[in-house]
Each structure stands twice: as structure tokens, then as C-alpha cells.
Amino acid sequence: MASSSSRPATRELDLVLFGATGFTGGLTADYLASVAPASLRWGLAGRNLTKLGEVRSRLAAHDPRYADLPLLHADVADPGSLAAVAERTRVLATTVGPYLRHGEPLVRACADAGTDYLDLTGEPEFVDRMYLLHHATAVRTGARLVHACGFDSIPHDLGAYFTVRQLGPVTEPLTMRGVVRAGAGLSGGTFHSALEQFSRARQLRSAMAERRRTEPRPTGRSSRAVSAPPGRDQELGYWLVPLPTIDPAVVARSGAALAEYGPRFRYSHFAGTRTLRFAVGGAVAVSGLALGAQVSPLRRFLGSRVPQGEGPSPRHRERSWFTVDFLAETGGRQLRTRVSGGDPGYTETAKMLGEAALCLALDDNPPTAGQVTPAQAMGEQLLGRLQRAGLSFEVV
Secondary structure, three states: OOOHHHOOOOOOEEEEEEOOOOHHHHHHHHHHHHHOOOOOOEEEEEOOHHHHHHHHHHHHHHOHHHHHOOEEEOEOOEHHHHHHHHHHEEEEEEOOOOHHHHOHHHHHHHHHHOOEEEOOOOOHHHHHHHHHHHHHHHHHHOOEEEOOOEOOEHHHHHHHHHHHHHHOOOOOOEEEEEEEEEEOOOOHHHHHHHHHHHOOHHHHHHHHHHHHHHOOOOOOOEEEEOOOOOEEEOOOOEEEEEOOOOHHHHHHHHHHHOHHHOOEEEEEEEEEEOOHHHHHHHHHHHHHHHHHOOOHHHHHHHHHHOOOOOOOOHHHHHHOEEEEEEEEEEOOEEEEEEEEEOOOOOHHHHHHHHHHHHHHHHOOOOOOOEEOOHHHHHHHHHHHHHHHOOOEEEEO
8 A cells, every 4th residue: 555655745735625605615715714824835726717706705804815825727628627636736625416427537536646635525325436446546646536525524533543543442342322412404415425426326335345345344354334123222312213325334434444443343323313203204214215215306396395506505505414323242341422513514514624625634644545435545634633623522
């Protein structure tokens, strides 16, 4: 595997954000502008330089040093423009989705150029296909391809990582469940990605099976995401509904990559509610969405009800929150931890992506390359950044 020393040390820019004219991309640009050190060489990329200029003007109104922030033309329909941007920067973060439709050309450009790549995808098929297409190239060039760097899946991946670190040496089988709860508005991008995935169940299973046939497994250890039935969790006090998200797969891949998860790691993932009524309602809603996505006219109608590129007001985001509780059991020991924060779909997602991008650009991370998880790529460094940025990781 390529080490960090094999990556290009000299590039014009340290970090480029692609998609800053969108809602979440704009929040990420605002976040980076508020926390980036003065020494960071960064810029904005997109297909409309006029709109990018408007974003730059907004940033400069708060801090004049951004008046000359570099603007780079990049269009997913123009591979040459993506390659040019990837070759100019060390790290490229993108908020342009759905990724299954728009993401592959940029992943390819970064893998070819040896440029670190981050996104916000929660689309399992996209992640599996990018592994099949570009992991080997990224290993050769030294690029780190890090998907799911927002609410999917950083609180779950880094939360499980934090929990394992609190346990100390894990020498016996470890089982863990994560239970997410949130009070927030629905992200339009997440909703449209879910519709896309539900409508492509056959293709999703095919990509998953092909990756499973080709991806090496850890020697002498095992790590898996396991399904579990809904029901009452007596320890946590919640009604549990299994969540069909990418999060358990990401956590299990970290468990496979990192020996500290022990010899046999099993992870299950749920939404938690206080009452049975809400648990049943949530299960019915997910099932209905999955069925509706199979019918093209109904899928288009559902998509029109939750537009992309728009988000809730600042006041609404300020009232939003999330928690993820983890319950780990190994060798007769039990440990409960919690990750918590504010608005998950927008404000905290922009923070997570921004801190992950800064972490890859500035910190001394483990020597990894290829498609890697957030915990595998950044581990302790990202955990520290998230804590300093206001996300809570605690033993309950």
C-alpha cells in the first residue's frame, strides 16, 4: 500500500471544495472560511464561475482575505475539467450528488491524479462500484478515497471507533449496536439518494456481491454488519427499527481494517424511538418509500415533494439535534457511549465534511491509500477535530 510520502507534496492548492453553490456546499464553504488557518491554500470549484463568484463575495464580506479565493471550473460532464482540478490540489471534497449519477468522473480523476477525495454519499451501490473501478488505481497513486463524510457515516463510524478505544485492548468477540435518534428536517439530497437506491435494489445487490468476491478479507479476524429484528431495547430504553443505510457497512469495513476492533466484530444499526407507535410508523414509512420508488411516476412525484438544493432556515437548524447511542459487549464487559450534536443533515454535515477535508490536508494521518473509511483514513486525528469542533463523544 502506498504511504503518505508517495503522494504529491507540491500542488498549487491544499484543498478544493466542489459544489459550493448548492445548499450544503455553501454551508461547507462558510464553515471552512470560519475555521481554516491562514496558511491553508484552498479554493472553490464548479461549473458556473459567476455563481462561484457570488459565494466568494459572501465569504469576503465576512473576511476580506477571501476576496481572491481561487475559483476553478469543473463540470462532471467534462472529464478534462475534473482532471485539471484534481491535478492542482492535494484534497478535493465534493457535495455534488446524487453521486450515483454525478460522482464517478470525479472519483476517477482523483484516483488517477493521486488526489485525496471526500464526499457526502450515503449510496451503497455507488461506494461499491467506486471500489471496483478505482480502488486499485488509488492504491497505486496514493490517493485516499473517503466516502460518507457527513451524517452518513461519520457519527457512526467515529462513534464506533471511539467506543472501541474506550474499551481498551479487545481480545475477545465484540458485539456492538448503534441507535440513532434525531429531531431535524429531512435533507433533500438524502431523500433523493434514498429514492434512487430503493429503485435500484437489483443493481445494488449485484455491486455488493461483486465487491464481496474481489475484496480481500482480514487474516485471522472477521468484521461484519449483521441485521437484527425490531423490538424493545431494554438497556437503552428505545424501540428499535433496523435502518437500511450505508452506516453499518462503513462501520464493519473499519472493523475489518483496524485490528483494535478485536478478533470477531459484529455491528447492527437501528433507529430508536421512545414509543412503539413511532417505531411502527417509521417502519411503515420506510417500507412505503421503498415500494413507491419501484414505480417511475410515483418516484418522480415523491421526489418533487422534497426538492434538492434547498434546506431549512437557520432558526430551524438551530433547534435540530441528533444522538447516536452505542452499546458494546465483549468478554463479560458492557460499555455505553454516545455521539451527539446539532442539525445532522446540514449544519453538522458541513462541519464533518469540512473537518475531514482539513484533516486529510493538514494532519499526520495513518499511511493509507485506496478506498478507505473515515476511521481508517483519519482515526484519532479526525476524532480530536470533531470534538474540538463541538461534537460530543462521551461514555454514558
